[in-house]
Amino acid sequence: MPWFKKEKTPIAASKQTAVRVPEGLWVKCPSCSQVLYNKDLQASLGVCPKCAHHFRMTAAERLRSLFDGEWQEHDAGLAAMVVGTGTIDGMPGVVAAMEYSFLGGSMGVVVGEMITRAIERGLAARMPVVVVSCSGGARMMEGALSLMQMAKISAALARLDRAGLPYLSILTDPTTGGVTASFAMLGDLNIAEPKALIGFAGPRVIEQTIRQKLPEGFQRSEFLLEHGMIDIIVDRRELKATIARALRFMHEPA
Ligand SMILES: [Zn+2]
Numbered sequence: 001m002p003w004f005k006k007e008k009t010p011i012a013a014s015k016q017t018a019v020r021v022p023e024g025l026w027v028k029c030p031s032c033s034q035v036l037y038n039k040d041l042q043a044s045l046g047v048c049p050k051c052a053h054h055f056r057m058t059a060a061e062r063l064r065s066l067f068d069g070e071w072q073e074h075d076a077g078l079a080a081m082v083v084g085t086g087t088i089d090g091m092p093g094v095v096a097a098m099e100y101s102f103l104g105g106s107m108g109v110v111v112g113e114m115i116t117r118a119i120e121r122g123l124a125a126r127m128p129v130v131v132v133s134c135s136g137g138a139r140m141m142e143g144a145l146s147l148m149q150m151a152k153i154s155a156a157l158a159r160l161d162r163a164g165l166p167y168l169s170i171l172t173d174p175t176t177g178g179v180t181a182s183f184a185m186l187g188d189l190n191i192a193e194p195k196a197l198i199g200f201a202g203p204r205v206i207e208q209t210i211r212q213k214l215p216e217g218f219q220r221s222e223f224l225l226e227h228g229m230i231d232i233i234v235d236r237r238e239l240k241a242t243i244a245r246a247l248r249f250m251h252e253p254a
Contacts, residue, residue, distance in 0.1 A: 024038060025037070026038060029048040032051035044237065046236070054196070056172075057134075059081055059097035059098060059134075060082050063082055063084050065236070065240065066095055066130070066240050069086075071095075074094075074117070074121065075117060079099075080098075080103075080111045080114065081096060081098045081102075081111055081114050083095070083097075083114055083118045088240060089241060091244050093122075093130055094118050094122045094128070096114060098133055098135050100134040104136035105133075107135055107177075108138075108141075108142040112149025115183065116153055119153070119156040119159070119167075122165055122167075123163055123165065126163070128166040128168065128247050129166075130167075131168075131183060131187075133170065133184040134173070135175060135179040137178045149182075150182035153182060153183045165251065167186065167188055168188065168247070169185065170193070171193070171221070173196035174196065175197070177200060184198075189231050190229075190231050191230070191234050191243070191246075192224065192233050193233070193234065193236055196221045198229070199219035221233045
């Protein structure tokens with residue numbers, strides 16, 4: 001007889017809905033239930049052609065979707081995100097994208113170092129910096145060191161700002177915790193993808209703390225835009241053009 005009591009019914013597999021595009025031939029949209037041909041979905045950058053639900057993207061897919069053709073990867077030996085230099089609709093820039101599938105995109109010392117280096121590359125080459133956030137927040141397992149990354153990255157961004165170079169923050173589903181509380185909200189322009197979960201503490205934590213039901217759509221991009229927390233919501237299919245337009249307005253390439 002085991003010391004623990006066996007469950008009568010097996011524990012149901014966790015309902016994972018808004019996941020990244022799976023490898024299979026067909027994929028069902030978790031929002032509108034439409035069955036989509038995976039290749040079509042990838043061609044539309046992981047956006048459901050029927051209801052515009054944004055599937056999660058890997059960091060490499062994100063950089064491919066933003067850069068024109070060839071781009072140069074930096075710090076490829078470091079895991080946790082993907083950083084590269086290239087041109088976005090002809091505008092040179094450094095793009096750093098967080099990898100949600102790696103420990104929930106959490107921000108530890110490696111993420112902090114990679115984003116800081118990306119900013120320093122921008123400074124050295126006088127190029128704008130774009131950071132695509134997708135993160136559950138600071139990496140708890142790294143303790144205070146993970147929290148220090150908030151200050152480290154923010155200080156590097158202040159240097160970029162003093163040098164007169166633009167920084168665009170792209171907030172994707174989800175952008176929470178220490179990431180939201182630091183660099184994700186420090187963009188000269190804070191751009192969110194539609195219906196992304198963006199917040200500090202998660203909705204369940206808040207509800208359990210204040211013992212109140214939260215309003216509909218709380219902590220989603222549309223709610224935050226209405227309350228002045230972000231500047232603009234952009235469909236992923238328009239993101240590259242929007243970033244390039246903003247950069248052209250803000251910056252004269254060297
Ligand atoms: Zn759909």
